[in-house]
Structure formats: structure tokens, C-alpha cells
Amino acid sequence: MDWKEVLRRRLATPNTGPNKKKSEQELKDEEMDLFTKYYSEWKGGRKNTNEFYKTIPRFYYRLPAEDEVLLQKLREESRAVFLQRKSRELLDNEELQNLWFLLDKHQTPPMIGEEAMINYENFLKVGEKAGPKCKQFFTAKVFAKLLHTDSYGRISIMQFFNYVMRKVWLHQTRIGLSLYDVAGQGYLRESKGKIKIQDILACSFLDDLLELRDEELSKESQETNWFSAPSALRVYGQYLNLDKDHNGMLSKEELSRYGTATMTNVFLDRVFQECLTYDGEMDYKTYLDFVLALENRKEPAALQYIFKLLDIENKGYLNVFSLNYFFRAIQELMKIHGQDPVSFQDVKDEIFDMVKPKDPLKISLQDLINSNQGDTVTTILIDLNGFWTYENREVLVANDNENSGDLDDT
Incomplete structure (x- = not known):
């Protein structure tokens, strides 16, 4: 007879004697005592279950609190x-x-x-x-x-x-x-958030980071490497040049001169609506996020940044209304610069043909990423110079071929 059967019979035995009525709590206590006794015997004669629990290895160690300086060190x-x-x-x-x-x-x-x-x-x-x-x-x-x-x-x-x-x-x-992960939890942290070290190792930028180990890296390579000192100085120099009033922050009007100064006001409005600003002005950290996204539009994280700005209704997708909302600003700039107007219907059809979304009426972020055309689509909608380059891509390619042919002849 095993311990389960003994326990069952013992609990089934009716109470007798002068004090045969017991409270519900007393019955529960008696049941637990019997369970502990018979379970300990069945597991090899342990005196109590605490000894059994001691054999379980420890798998959690709490992090030291902020005031536990010695433990932290x-x-x-x-x-x-x-x-x-x-x-x-x-x-x-x-x-x-x-x-x-x-x-x-x-x-x-x-x-x-x-x-x-x-x-x-x-x-x-x-x-x-x-x-x-x-x-x-x-x-x-x-x-x-x-x-x-x-x-x-x-x-x-x-x-x-x-x-x-x-x-x-x-x-x-x-x-x-x-070595920079002070908490030892697998993340690099800063005031705005954290990033997993494993994600850094898996990202496409790691090669650029490792490239800097080469002490003989050419100046041209350093300038195109985002993590190099020349690249950092270039971005910071741009920021200083845009800051015309020298207050250490960028207004929307100052940011409008970024790059070729052809981004639409509608897009810039969205930047200042969605990004962290201080009294309507952008600090250097927010500017870095902005530059990273615009200079790396093929990357999923950059597309996620821009997609959030384009998703004016916060629906998680772009529809005809949102595409038209941004492209109207491109059309207005074209008029200002004396360029021939372009039909939104044609542009809309081209965008949907490029992306081929699962839903023929909606473009999700994942659709943009999967299409490998996210950089082109976003450029068409936010930057006149980018749209002009896309519209005249065949002419530009032909000119490049002619120029290369002239060089070959010489």
C-alpha cells in the first residue's frame, strides 16, 4: 500500500469520541500534517519537506540596490x-x-x-x-x-x-x-532607452564598427563610416551650421535647411509633432535620430522611424489619404520651383506597384520592409529633390553612361 492510499483511508476515517466535531481549519491542518509525514516517508525518510527544497539549485540572484554600494562594486x-x-x-x-x-x-x-x-x-x-x-x-x-x-x-x-x-x-x-553593461543584464542603456547587446551583434552596422580596428583605414572609408571620428565631426558640424541663432537647439525653420533644403513643410511638421522637442525645438540627440533614419532608409529601424511620421492617423498603415496628404506638399514645391506638375494618381499607382502590399488598399510597415523599396517610397513622399531624382532616374542613368563613355575614350 503506497502513501496515497494510507492518506486516503486516514482522512476517510470518521471522527469519534467526546470531541468528534472539528473546525474546518483543524481538518486542513491535520490533512497537511499527514501529507507532509507520508510524503517525507515515501521520498526516503526525510524528516521534513524543507530538506527536499534545499536540494533545488538557486537560479535567481537579485541585483544590488542603489544604496548597496559595496555589493554593486x-x-x-x-x-x-x-x-x-x-x-x-x-x-x-x-x-x-x-x-x-x-x-x-x-x-x-x-x-x-x-x-x-x-x-x-x-x-x-x-x-x-x-x-x-x-x-x-x-x-x-x-x-x-x-x-x-x-x-x-x-x-x-x-x-x-x-x-x-x-x-x-x-x-x-x-x-x-x-564592459559597458553596468547592470550585467545584456543591455546597453541610456536615458531614452536600452538596446540588447545581441541585437547589436546581429545588426548590419557591426561591420562598420569592426572596420575601425584597422589603424590604416583610409580617410575616404573613415568619412563613410558612421562610427568614425570624421563622421561624428561631420554630423556635429552640420548641426552647428543649422543652428543659426546659436542656442544649441534647432527650430523647424533651421532644420528645413538640412541636406538639399527640399524637405516638405508637411513632413517637418510631423517631425516636430512626433519627436521629442523642448519648447518646439530639437536637441542634438533628437537630431541624431533624425539623421540616422534619413541616411539609412533601407534599414528596418529607419523605416519604422519614418513610417511613424507618415502614419498621420496612427492606424498602423498608409492608405490613399495619407499618401495624398504628403504628396500634395511635393506638388506645391514643384509649382514654386517651376516644375511640370505630376498626377498623384500616377504616383499612387507606382507606389502600390513597388510595394505590392498584402492588402491592395493599405501599406503596412512590414510591407515596406519586405518590398525592399521602402527607401524609394519614403523619399518620394518627403523630399522634392528625392522625388525629382526618382522621376528622372532614366535620364540620369543615360547621362552617367555617356560620361563614363567619354572618360573611356580619353
């Missing part, structure tokens, strides 16, 4: 030691050079053009000689990932080495970013 130091240990586990430059030497020494002929190859047998030999830090890279899974159409069943040595380098760089970057 201890946590920071322990995290720093942990990250340093993780950093030492990564391949350094000398070890990477040694790995390249071993791979080159064990290449498997014949070569494909100038590309050295290696088969699985030699791949494993290199893994044995490369040391414990490299063990994670020399697996059948990694080899299969890089195996394509080689008739000898080999992989490219250069592709494999680039794979290892990329992994090492990613881990180095994660460790470096984690």
Missing part, C-alpha cells in the same frame, strides 16, 4: 574578472597566425585557381595541432557548413580562416560591449 569587479577570463580564451594575433600557417601547410591539392583547399582528414589534423582554443572550430558541423560544390569534398582554407576570424571578432566585440 563587488558585482562589477566579479563581472570584469569574468570578462577578462573570457577574453583570454579567445585566439590572439599570434595564435591566428599559427593557425593560418598550419592550414597552409596541410592544404590538399589540386588548387582551384589561386584558392587553397583542405579535405576533412587534413582538417582534423590541423585541429589536433592548433591547440585547445581552436577545438570549437574543427568540427564536422563547421566543415559541412563551408562545404559547397568541390568535387574532392574539400573546403576553402581562406573561407574557413575568415569564419574563425569573424567568430573571434564577434566574441571580442561582445566582451567589449559587455
Whole structure:
């Protein structure tokens, strides 16, 4: 007879004697005492259930409060030691050079053009000689990932080495970013919000960030890299030039001179309605968000920023009304600049043809992202110069081809 049956029979036995009537609470207490007794016996003679609970591993540690300075410092130091240990586990430059030497020494002929190859047998030999830090890279899974159409069943040595380098760089970057994660929760934080470190590692801008490790990076590359000092100075210089009254903030009229100074007033109104401003003026942080979105309109986050401005009815989609609302401002600028008018109906049809939304009458943010035409669509609606460039794209391409032909002739 198991403990469940004993408990059932014991509880089913009627109360007898002079005090046979018990309160409901007494019956519940008696039931719990019996359950604890028989359950402990069934689990191996434990004296009480507290001993059983002690065997459960601890999985939660609360963060130190703001006034627990000592605990905070201890946590920071322990995290720093942990990250340093993780950093030492990564391949350094000398070890990477040694790995390249071993791979080159064990290449498997014949070569494909100038590309050295290696088969699985030699791949494993290199893994044995490369040391414990490299063990994670020399697996059948990694080899299969890089195996394509080689008739000898080999992989490219250069592709494999680039794979290892990329992994090492990613881990180095994660460790470096984690040093700024004071709370140790996997986020980088600032007053306006937070961003997950894993999202940073997965974003398309990480290559630009890693590019800055190259001390011999050309000036042209630095100027086009958003994270470089020249790029930061360029954006800040633009901000200072726009700030005509030198109060450290931008009014709508000052922001209207951004770029080619051809953004519509309707769009600028929406910027100042939706973005964080102070007494109707924009600070540098808000300006940075604005510039990031406009300079990277192919990125989903940038499209989300602009889409929110275009969604004047806050419905989560753009319809004919909202498209017409913004394009009328483009038409007005065209009249001011003496350009031939363009029919909204034609533009509307082109936009829907480009995006091909799921709903033929509504364009969602996801529709814009999926179409890979979001940058073109948003430009058409907010910037006269951008619309003119789109309208005359065939002529501009032809002119470019003619100019390149003239250069070839010389």
C-alpha cells in the first residue's frame, strides 16, 4: 500500500469520541500534517519537506540596490574578472597566425585557381595541432557548413580562416560591449532607452564598427563610416551650421535647411509633432535620430522611424489619404520651383506597384520592409529633390553612361 492510499483511508476515517466535531481549519491542518509525514516517508525518510527544497539549485540572484554600494562594486569587479577570463580564451594575433600557417601547410591539392583547399582528414589534423582554443572550430558541423560544390569534398582554407576570424571578432566585440553593461543584464542603456547587446551583434552596422580596428583605414572609408571620428565631426558640424541663432537647439525653420533644403513643410511638421522637442525645438540627440533614419532608409529601424511620421492617423498603415496628404506638399514645391506638375494618381499607382502590399488598399510597415523599396517610397513622399531624382532616374542613368563613355575614350 503506497502513501496515497494510507492518506486516503486516514482522512476517510470518521471522527469519534467526546470531541468528534472539528473546525474546518483543524481538518486542513491535520490533512497537511499527514501529507507532509507520508510524503517525507515515501521520498526516503526525510524528516521534513524543507530538506527536499534545499536540494533545488538557486537560479535567481537579485541585483544590488542603489544604496548597496559595496555589493554593486563587488558585482562589477566579479563581472570584469569574468570578462577578462573570457577574453583570454579567445585566439590572439599570434595564435591566428599559427593557425593560418598550419592550414597552409596541410592544404590538399589540386588548387582551384589561386584558392587553397583542405579535405576533412587534413582538417582534423590541423585541429589536433592548433591547440585547445581552436577545438570549437574543427568540427564536422563547421566543415559541412563551408562545404559547397568541390568535387574532392574539400573546403576553402581562406573561407574557413575568415569564419574563425569573424567568430573571434564577434566574441571580442561582445566582451567589449559587455564592459559597458553596468547592470550585467545584456543591455546597453541610456536615458531614452536600452538596446540588447545581441541585437547589436546581429545588426548590419557591426561591420562598420569592426572596420575601425584597422589603424590604416583610409580617410575616404573613415568619412563613410558612421562610427568614425570624421563622421561624428561631420554630423556635429552640420548641426552647428543649422543652428543659426546659436542656442544649441534647432527650430523647424533651421532644420528645413538640412541636406538639399527640399524637405516638405508637411513632413517637418510631423517631425516636430512626433519627436521629442523642448519648447518646439530639437536637441542634438533628437537630431541624431533624425539623421540616422534619413541616411539609412533601407534599414528596418529607419523605416519604422519614418513610417511613424507618415502614419498621420496612427492606424498602423498608409492608405490613399495619407499618401495624398504628403504628396500634395511635393506638388506645391514643384509649382514654386517651376516644375511640370505630376498626377498623384500616377504616383499612387507606382507606389502600390513597388510595394505590392498584402492588402491592395493599405501599406503596412512590414510591407515596406519586405518590398525592399521602402527607401524609394519614403523619399518620394518627403523630399522634392528625392522625388525629382526618382522621376528622372532614366535620364540620369543615360547621362552617367555617356560620361563614363567619354572618360573611356580619353
